[in-house]
Amino acid sequence: MEIQKWRRGGILGRGSCATVSIATNSTSGEEFAVKSVPVCRAEVLRREQSILSSLDSPFVISCLGSDISKNHHTDQSCCNLFLEYAPGGSLTDEVKRQHGRLPESLVRSRTFEILSGLVYLHDMGIVHCDIKGQNVLIGSDSRAKIADFGCAKSEFCEYASSQISGTPMYMAPEVARGEEQGTPADVWALGCTVIEMVTGAVPWVGFSDPVSVLHHIGYFSNVPMLPNWMSDEGKDFLSKCLIREPSKRWSAEQLINHPFVESSDNSASEKSVIESWVSPKSILDQGMWDSMTLNLESEPLERIGMLAGVSTVRPSWSDDEDWITVRCNTEDAFVTDVPSTSGGGEDEEVNLVGSHMETEEFQFKPHGYDYVGGNNNCLEGGKCKTNCRFSDCNSVFLKTRKELSMRYLIGYPCLV
Ligand SMILES: Nc1ncnc2c1ncn2[C@@H]1O[C@H](COP(=O)(O)OP(=O)(O)OP(=O)(O)O)[C@@H](O)[C@H]1O
Numbered sequence: 001m002e003i004q005k006w007r008r009g010g011i012l013g014r015g016s017c018a019t020v021s022i023a024t025n026s027t028s029g030e031e032f033a034v035k036s037v038p039v040c041r042a043e044v045l046r047r048e049q050s051i052l053s054s055l056d057s058p059f060v061i062s063c064l065g066s067d068i069s070k071n072h073h074t075d076q077s078c079c080n081l082f083l084e085y086a087p088g089g090s091l092t093d094e095v096k097r098q099h100g101r102l103p104e105s106l107v108r109s110r111t112f113e114i115l116s117g118l119v120y121l122h123d124m125g126i127v128h129c130d131i132k133g134q135n136v137l138i139g140s141d142s143r144a145k146i147a148d149f150g151c152a153k154s155e156f157c158e159y160a161s162s163q164i165s166g167t168p169m170y171m172a173p174e175v176a177r178g179e180e181q182g183t184p185a186d187v188w189a190l191g192c193t194v195i196e197m198v199t200g201a202v203p204w205v206g207f208s209d210p211v212s213v214l215h216h217i218g219y220f221s222n223v224p225m226l227p228n229w230m231s232d233e234g235k236d237f238l239s240k241c242l243i244r245e246p247s248k249r250w251s252a253e254q255l256i257n258h259p260f261v262e263s264s265d266n267s268a269s270e271k272s273v274i275e276s277w278v279s280p281k282s283i284l285d286q287g288m289w290d291s292m293t294l295n296l297e298s299e300p301l302e303r304i305g306m307l308a309g310v311s312t313v314r315p316s317w318s319d320d321e322d323w324i325t326v327r328c329n330t331e332d333a334f335v336t337d338v339p340s341t342s343g344g345g346e347d348e349e350v351n352l353v354g355s356h357m358e359t360e361e362f363q364f365k366p367h368g369y370d371y372v373g374g375n376n377n378c379l380e381g382g383k384c385k386t387n388c389r390f391s392d393c394n395s396v397f398l399k400t401r402k403e404l405s406m407r408y409l410i411g412y413p414c415l416v
Pocket residue numbers: 012013014015016017018019020033035061083084085086087089090130134135137147148150280281282283292293
């Protein structure tokens with residue numbers, strides 16, 4: 001049924017580009033999820049809708065329509081995408097609820113469900129490009145469903161992204177090198193997601209920024225460590241997902257017959273949902289960049305392909321301080337303007353733009369932090385000044401100092 005009048009409820013989660021809230025259809029009383037972005041970001045949702053509306057699978061979240069509405073508090077319009085409500089939240093939420101590790105019986109059935117979704121998508125000519133725990137939702141039928149098609153590529157959709165995109169931690173070697181992003185890349189990301197379910201952690205540990213992890217994935221010969229407490233079947237399944245050479249990696253269709261998932265039974269999924277039924281929470285307070293989706297705006301192949309060669313380029317800040325890298329996750333983070341080299345005046349707000357990630361928006365409040373801009377860093381007219389080899393680099397680095405020094409970063413190529 002078409003949704004004409006509806007009421008927005010509380011926030012279910014936030015991603016890097018959208019806010020997702022629960023909503024109620026005023027006519028039928030049914031609940032659904034509404035994913036909203038400001039109208040200036042409409043393209044992101046249009047892309048997602050154009051792909052989702054052609055799909056029909058119990059293993060893929062359903063699209064129920066869209067509209068444009070006005071926020072009466074801010075007087076701003078936003079685009080809304082109506083989605084099937086997944087009351088179990090994301091797979092990442094489920095792993096957290098189960099104290100950081102899913103039992104293997106549940107890992108098997110969740111893997112089977114995600115694989116079923118992937119077999120369907122790949123058969124439809126779609127590559128998801130951003131498979132990870134946060135983008136797999138647990139539906140009211142207790143099944144795992146693939147969601148968030150903002151990065152997806154489709155043979156048939158004119159709006160679909162043709163760029164390399166996704167989440168660095170889950171990227172396959174060929175994607176990290178900027179070479180290609182086809183169906184094998186989803187299988188690699190599935191392997192990483194299995195590791196997430198089994199360990200509660202990202203597949204690569206010990207990296208402090210996305211560029212080093214991309215470099216490592218792309219140019220070193222190793223694969224993520226297989227958790228040694230997994231069954232032999234589980235390890236064998238992972239070893240087939242995590243083959244570095246994409247043409248040798250098993251396809252989703254081959255993997256669905258692997259003994260690890262073949263023997264899975266849906267009762268583990270049902271039991272998990274019944275035992276721990278709670279409202280989903282925001283995912284944004286979790287480990288910052290390791291789950292962050294990147295959409296590389298221009299010349300992505302060139303950018304990523306060059307990563308191996310830029311290891312000496314670094315903003316010349318002293319690194320002897322207690323730096324932490326933060327991702328803005330507050331409700332009031334919005335950006336409209338370009339910063340000046342001298343930072344904000346006492347009373348004005350400094351607004352930042354110039355991101356490699358089209359989805360990232362940050363607000364910096366000069367009252368909150370002591371701004372240390374200028375000299376040798378990136379902040380000149382919003383343009384990169386770090387001898388970065390990307391001539392059109394737009395990265396904005398903002399160094400701030402409070403009790404703990406903080407570095408806000410937008411974009412990433414300059415970080416190496
Ligand atoms: N249909 C839904 N039902 C319940 N919760 C949802 C639904 N869709 C999204 N969410 C919640 O909102 C979060 C953000 O949604 P989503 O990943 O679609 O946003 P995004 O901005 O596209 O994210 P990304 O940072 O991966 O690009 C999810 O991780 C999940 O917790």
